[in-house]
Amino acid sequence: MPGFLCDCWPSLEIRALLCAMGCIQSIGGKARVFREGITVIDVKASIDPVPTSIDESSSVVLRYRTPHFRASAQVVMPPIPKKETWIVGWIQACSHMEFYNQYGEQGMSSWELPDLQEGKIQAISDSDGVNYPWYGNTTETCTIVGPTKRDSKFIISMNDNFYPSVTWAVPVSESNVAKLTNIYRDQSFTTWLVATNTSTNDMIILQTLHWRMQLSIEVNPNRPLGQRARLREPIAQDQPKILSKNEPIPPSALVKPNANDAQRREVREKSITLEITVSRIKSAPDPKHQLWNPEGIKRNKKQKTCTPNVYHTETYMWQTETEHTVSRQTLKVCEATVAGQLKRTIS
Incomplete structure (x- = not known):
């Protein structure tokens, strides 16, 4: 939204901060060799060094788009002597979620993951909902069908961001009057680079990443459309962490439901x-x-x-x-x- 950044910090300071925090995290140089001779040459992870954008073009909803999380890896699969199929790709799970939309004194709405919030599970799958447990099945995975006679070298990549719509008016209310005053969101994810033998179900974790997306938007519903919302801190996101020691994948991150299907909407009004x-x-x-x-x-x-x-x-x-x-x-x-x-x- 034009002008919203100047309400937070001077633009020069923001640009300096984003540049300072926008470096790509990478593990390269010495290749790492895992079981079955699978080699990871390079892993990169970053969150785009841009602020969340806000769109007030609709009189019904406010839209915002967060910067993208991006991850890529260069992998070498050795020759496969047998009639086997291997899939190498990204698996992602949500380990924490807070997502609130405040409507002044009228109340609030939130999206919640009950089993995660109550501690019944450690993380919930963030699969596309079709290709469990994989995050997707285009650039996110590579399938190698044996037997093969030479090394297979490939790059797999993924990206993720938030682009939701939030109603100006109180949900489930017949009124169209704008009451939205604040949006708060804080989610954490674990992303794994994994190789799986589909014949034996053998799964090898090649790399583990942690990343987090935080968001706070202040809204004045009494101002004209196009001038209501402004982004609050944090303007820039913390960069992802590439762990030196891999973490195991919780069973709940490999099966249905995914986060989109499991989340529940709470609306509290007074x-x-x-x-x-x-x-x-x-x-x-x-x-x-x-x-x-x-x-x-x-x-x-x-x-x-x-x-x-x-x-x-x-x-x-x-x-x-x-x-x-x-x-x-x-x-x-x-x-x-x-x-x-x-x-x-x-x-």
Whole structure:
């Protein structure tokens, strides 16, 4: 967004900082030889030395684009005498995530990874959702089919960044009035360079990287569109770390679900009238799964219970302290009173 940098630091100071932090981390020179004679000649990793860009062109959402994390490796695979297939590529997992969007005194929304947050898993797969466990299947991997008679030399590379849209207005609210005041995001990742024998499932970790992306955007919703948001520190990202000692890959980083499918959206609002339509599908007539009407909530339809293989939709209106939980893999509904709040969970 034009002019947002000058609200943070003088542009010359920013350019100096970005240049100082923009060096590429690399392990080169002496080649490293692993089991099966696999050789890693060079590994590079960096985050582009540019600030996060902000786009206010839409009256509905704010968009931002973070700098790219980039990694590449030059690998040599020795001749494969047998009829075997090897895949060399990048595997990535998210080990930490904080992602909050604040709407002033109206409340906040967040994206959360429950199992990771509760410590049930150490990391969650960041695969493309198709080619598990690999981050992707174009430049991110190389497949060598044996038998081969000579060395196979290749470069594999990957990149990653964030480019989301955040609503100006409070989510699940019918109002279109801009209330967004702050965006905060802090995520950490581990990225592994791995060679796998698909015939034996033998997996060799060749390199381990750590990287982190931090973001803070301050928003004044009362200012004209195009002048609302400004980037706060950190302007430049810390560069990735290429570890001298490899780390094991947690089992949860190799299987479904990936981070995009597992993340759950939380929306917390205060003293606001809401109207939400919810669909139920094929629920057994079990009381614990029945729609329940707590005292004080006015409903515009009579109480309904769930019957097998029956679809129905109901609309609710209330004014209270509320918390809404929405998952991407979602079609169940339950309601409960927790600490004086009404909590609706769709998971």
